[in-house]
Amino acid sequence: xxxxxxxxxxxxxxxxxxxxxxxxxxxxxxxxxxxxxxxxxxxxxxxxxxxxxxxxxxxxxxxxxxxxxxxxxxxxxxxxxxxxxxxxxxxxxxxxxxxxxxxxxxxxxxxxxxxxxxxxxxxxxxxxxxxxxxxxxxxxxxxxxxxxxxxxxxxxxxxxxxxxxxxxxxxxxxxxxxxxxxxxxxxxxxxxxxxxxxxxxxxxxxxxxxxxxxxxxxxxxxxxxxxxxxxxxxxxxxxxxxxxxxxxxxxxxxxxxxxxxxxxxxxxxxxxxxxxxxxxxxxxxxxxxxxxxxxxxxxxxxxxxxxxxxxxxxxxxxxxxxxxxxxxxxxxxxxxxxxxxxxx
Numbered sequence: 241x242x243x244x245x246x247x248x249x250x251x252x253x254x255x256x257x258x259x260x261x262x263x264x265x266x267x268x269x270x271x272x273x274x275x276x277x278x279x280x281x282x283x284x285x286x287x288x289x290x291x292x293x294x295x296x297x298x299x300x301x302x303x304x305x306x307x308x309x310x311x312x313x314x315x316x317x318x319x320x321x322x323x324x325x326x327x328x329x330x331x332x333x334x335x336x337x338x339x340x341x342x343x344x345x346x347x348x349x350x351x352x353x354x355x356x357x358x359x360x361x362x363x364x365x366x367x368x369x370x371x372x373x374x375x376x377x378x379x380x381x382x383x384x385x386x387x388x389x390x391x392x393x394x395x396x397x398x399x400x401x402x403x404x405x406x407x408x409x410x411x412x413x414x415x416x417x418x419x420x421x422x423x424x425x426x427x428x429x430x431x432x433x434x435x436x437x438x439x440x441x442x443x444x445x446x447x448x449x450x451x452x453x454x455x456x457x458x459x460x461x462x463x464x465x466x467x468x469x470x471x472x473x474x475x476x477x478x479x480x481x482x483x484x485x486x487x488x489x490x491x492x493x494x495x496x497x498x499x500x501x502x503x504x505x506x507x508x509x510x511x512x513x514x515x516x517x518x519x520x521x522x523x524x525x526x527x528x529x530x531x532x533x534x535x536x537x538x539x540x541x542x543x544x545x546x547x548x549x550x551x552x553x554x555x556x557x558x559x560x561x562x563x564x565x566x567x568x569x570x571x572x573x574x575x576x577x578x579x580x581x582x583x584x
Contacts, residue, residue, distance in 0.1 A: 254407065254411040254412060255279070255406070255407050255410065255411045255412075255413075255414050255415055255416060255417050256415065256416060256417065257403050257404075257407060257417045257418075257419050258416065258417065258418050258419065259419055260375040260378075260418060260419065260420060264418070265375070265378055265379055265382055265418075266382060268379060268416055268418055269379055269382035269383045271416055272289065272290065272291060272297075272379075272383045272385065272387065273291070273383055273385065275290075275291060275294055275296055275297045275300075276290075276297070276300070276415070276416065277289060277290045277297065277300045277301055277304060277414055277416075278290075278379075278414075278416040278417070278418060279392040279403070279406045279410065279414060279416065279417040279418065280375075280376050280379060280387070280389060280392075280418050280420070281373050281375055281376055281403070281418060281419065281420025281421065281423065282316075282371045282373045282376050282389075282420075282423065283343075283344060283371060283372050283373045283423060283424045283425050284344050284371075284423060284425050284426070284427065284428050284429050284446070284447075285391050285392075285399040285400060285401055285423050285426070285427070285428055285546065286391065286392040286393075286399075286400040286401065286402070286403065286405065286406050286417075286423065287314075287316075287389030287390060287391060287392055288301050288304060288305060288389055288390060288391070288392040288406075288410070288414065289301075289316070289379075289387040289388065289389035290387065290388055290389070291383075291385050291386075291387065291388075292313075292315045292316075292326070292355060292359055292385065292386040292387055292388040293354060293355070293356070293385065293386065294356075295356040295357075295358045298313065298356065298358045298359055298388050299358055301313065301388065301389075301390065302358070303413075304410055304413040304414050305390065305392075305393070305394060305395045305410070305413075306394055306395045307390065307395040308395070309358070309361065310361045310476065311361060311390075311395075311476055311479055311482070312359065312360045312361040312363065312366070312367060312476060312477075312478060312479055313359050313360075313367070313388040313389065313390050313479065314346055314367040314368065314369055314388070314389060314390065314429070314478070314479060315355065315359065315366060315367065315368045315369075315386045315387070315388050316368075316369060316370070316371055316376070316380060316386060316387045316388075316389055317368065317369075317370050317380065317386050318370065318377050318380035318381045319370075319381075320334075320337060320338075320341070320370070322386060323337070323368065324352070325352055325354055325386065326351070326352055326354070326355060326366060326368050326386055327347075327349035327350060327351050327352055327355075327365075327366050327368055328349060328350040328351075328352065329349060330349070330434065330437045331437065332434050332437035332440060332457055332459075333347050333349055333434045333437070335456055335457065336432065336434070336453065336456055336457065337370070339452075339456045340448055340452075340453075340456070341369070341370040342370045342371055342372035342377065343370070343371075343372050343448065344369075344371075344372070344425055344428075344429040344430060344446050344447045344448060345369060345429055345430050345432065345446070345448050345453075346367050346368065346369040346429045346430065346431040346432070346444075346478065347367070347368055347369065347431075347432055347434050348365050348366070348367050348431065348432065348433045348434060348435060348443065348477055348478050349365060349366060349368065349434055349435060350364060350365055350366075350435060351363075351364060351365055351366035352366070359388050361476065363477065365435055365477060367431065367478045367479065368386075369429055373420055373424075374420075375418060375420040376418075376420065379418065390479055391428065392406045392409070392410060392414075392417075393405070393406070393409045393410065394409050394410065396482075396484065396485060396486075396487055397409060397486075397487065397488075397489075398486055398487070398488055398546050398549045398550050398553065398581070399427075399428065399486055399546050400546070401422055401423040401426050401543075401546050401547055402421075402422050402423070402547070403417050403418075403419040403420075405546075405547070405550060422543070422547075423543070424543065425446075425447045425539075425542060425543065426542045426543035426544065426545055426546060426547075427446060427447065427542050427545060427546075427570070427573045427574065427577055428444065428446060428480055428573075428577075429444075429446045429447075429448075430442070430444065430445060430446030430447065430448040430453070430573075431443040431444040431446070431478045431480070431481075432453060432461070433477060433478070438459075439462060440453075440457055440459055440461050440462070441461060441462040441463075441464075442461045442462065442463050442464055443464060443477065443478050443481060444464070444478070444480050444481060444573075444576065445464075445572040445573040445576050446570075446573050447542070447570050447573065449569050449570075450463070450572075464481075482580070483580065483583045484580060484581075484583040484584070485577075485580040485581070485583075486546070486549075486577045486580050486581045487580070487581045487582075487583070488549050488550070488552065488553035488560065488581060489553055490514075490552065490553050490557055490558070490559065490560050491558075491559050491560070492549075492559075492560045492561075492562060492578070492581050492582040493559060493560070493561050493562070493582060494561075494562055494563070494564060494578055494579065494582045495561055495562070495563055496563075496564070497563075498515060498516075498517055498521075498561060498562070498563035499517075499521055499524065501515070501561055502515040502521070502524055502529065502561070503524070510528075511526075511527070511528055512528075512557055512558040512559075513528060513557060513558060513559050513560075513561060514528050514530060514552045514555065514557040514559070514560045514561065515528060515529050515530065515561045515562075516530050516531070516532065516548065516549075516552065516560060516561065516562040516563070517529070517530065517531040517532070517563055518531065518532055518533070518536055518541060518563055518564070518565050518566070518574075519531055519532075519533060519534065519535060519536030519541075520534040520535070520536075528557070530548065530552065532544050532545060532548060532565075532574075536566075538565060538566070538568075538569055538570050538571050538574070539570060541565060541571075541574060542570045542573060542574050545574055545577060545578075546577075549581065562578055562582070564578065565578075
């Protein structure tokens with residue numbers, strides 16, 4: 241006879257990664273319809289998806305990420321005919337949708353009554369986009385539901401661009417991850433505020449350039465102020481706008497002239513500091529010298545940005561020094577993410 245009491249401590253199970261087979265997609269679609277959450281690939285970053293019409297499912301997204309309730313979600317659709325169920329579209333929104341969807345463009349519009357307050361942080365507007373990733377689109381079509389999906393990472397940390405990144409961050413908080421390969425763009429969508437179509441505003445830069453949007457609208461966009469916004473009562477208009485976001489745990493510092501800083505560090509043997517260049521630097525080599533793309537290709541640099549920040553964060557450097565990208569095209573999005581990651 242055993243007189244004592246035994247307590248069995250169960251380790252949290254790790255999320256399972258599913259390949260994009262027809263059988264797996266059908267299974268994951270059934271999980272979403274049942275109110276579960278599923279990490280999904282997109283062309284931008286991986287997202288944590290739930291039924292946008294189901295407040296309980298969306299609440300699971302917030303709990304898994306540790307996301308504050310005043311930070312709204314983006315709703316994803318697979319067909320333009322769904323737009324009226326999500327929001328009140330105007331002519332300007334339809335013009336941009338026809339020009340850039342499916343693709344990495346999010347529109348902020350007055351919301352439909354069908355969208356619960358948990359999705360929009362109780363605001364009267366909603367962010368919506370139509371992704372272009374093949375597997376995500378098939379999953380959206382199979383569920384026949386709009387899916388709310390912020391990035392699939394702990395709130396405020398570096399966004400995930402692979403299924404492995406998702407499991408590393410949320411593996412004990414969720415059960416299902418759809419593997420769609422590495423994200424082809426690597427930074428989150430461009431967000432445009434069209435609540436007032438006469439005064440369209442860029443809220444967050446992304447892969448779609450300002451000039452293209454302005455050309456499609458025939459109007460200039462109001463551009464955001466540098467540095468993001470502080471948390472406001474009532475929440476943000478759209479996700480990804482806080483001053484500090486996408487941040488590694490290692491302190492990140494931005495420099496106008498990183499080469500000069502790195503040369504000084506080399507002379508003083510500061511091996512505990514990492515140096516992240518946009519392109520491969522001339523005459524600088526070492527175990528703490530890195531670059532986003534050897535030739536400085538902006539698209540490839542954007543694709544590698546978050547993966548590189550994760551890599552450096554795991555190498556136990558005391559500080560990461562980074563330089564800005566050329567501030568054109570997707571370079572603006574790279575700089576936006578770096579500035580938020582470096583914010584104190």
